[in-house]
Amino acid sequence: MKVIDTKIPDVKIIEPAVFGDERGFFMETWQQKKFEELVTGKPCHFVQDNHSKSKKGILRGLHYQTENTQGKLVRVISGEVYDVAVDVRKDSSTFGQWVGVYLSAENKLQLWVPEGFAHGFYVTSDEAEFVYKCTDYYNPSAEVTLSWNDETVNVAWPLSGKPILSQKDEGGLDFKELETFKL
Incomplete structure (x- = not known):
């Protein structure tokens, strides 16, 4: 696995090693020890996996939780999205900044979005x-x-x-109105 830095140091792009031939491909999408060593630098435990399907033009987000804060390891298994993470950690040097990256079934990239970030994506x-x-x-x-x-x-x-937005996303708050996190 190759870890690529973004302009926000805590948000990482992960490029898995892909082994392919005329039969198809194999890749390791998750490995606890490597993830903690190369990405977070500390223990990280996942408790829930989610899967969504969306049509072109749908924008989901930007979401976060003020309790039960979630770090997310995201990827696309069919199609392509533009994925975005916004730093809402009040004491962070990158507070209010965002990172965007194209994730697709073709490029097989993953994005690590740590706790304290609003997250969303747009289907391209x-x-x-x-x-x-x-x-x-x-x-x-x-x-x-x-x-x-x-x-x-x-x-x-x-x-x-x-x-195309959900009703919840239509009613999103302005950045100045957000409840933010203390580091």
């Missing part, structure tokens, strides 16, 4: 299947949505028209 292919591991359980009563088009954060989404 006809459809996409998105899978991710979480370090804590989903807690809907503690979930917060940062507005996908907040002017302070100013994510440069690669939109091909008006994004």
